[in-house]
């Protein structure tokens with residue numbers, strides 16, 4: 828089976844490969860059609876769905892997967908939020924969200940200025956390409972949960988739902 832993932836981000840690709848170990852996983856440029864920095868659950872989820880559909884439009888495969896990173900407010904605190912979507916060739920759509928952790932106020936201030944979280948994190952952590960490696964979730968959980976691990980959970984939730992409903 829061929830699975831097309833709508834991103835070339837190594838953390839996302841590694842997560843999909845780990846969950847679909849025996850399948851052929853390819854990457855495609857798939858626009859999310861939402862803002863570069865989604866600011867709500869709804870927008871982040873929609874970005875994941877759009878990427879999943881667009882990855883199957885860009886390349887032939889049985890399944891398209893979109894993984895989208897965003898942020899959202901809960902009680903005035905800014906949380907990291909991530910969403911995944913899996914679409915089939917028959918246009919069945921499955922969605923799942925990832926773990927959320929609170930981001931410090933100074934990250935919130937930077938995002939309000941219009942700077943993307945990926946750039947803010949590199950500056951904050953004094954590291955390069957945090958979004959492709961441990962991610963903000965890795966930094967703020969002291970490396971207990973990496974971005975890849977968080978997406979492995981999301982992709983497992985997608986695969987599990989897809990398998991369950993395909994059997995009904």
Ligand SMILES: O=P(O)(O)OP(=O)(O)OP(=O)(O)OC[C@H]1O[C@@H](n2cnc3c(O)ncnc32)[C@H](O)[C@@H]1O
Nearest residue numbers: 834836895896897943944945948957958962963964
């Ligand atoms: O190549 P793509 O798939 O676009 O991956 P991305 O990391 O650049 O883009 P996302 O759409 O997943 O995330 C939207 C923005 O939020 C940033 N972001 C999201 N989650 C992050 C995390 O855990 N660590 C660092 N940056 C993150 C990301 O770098 C983007 O600037």
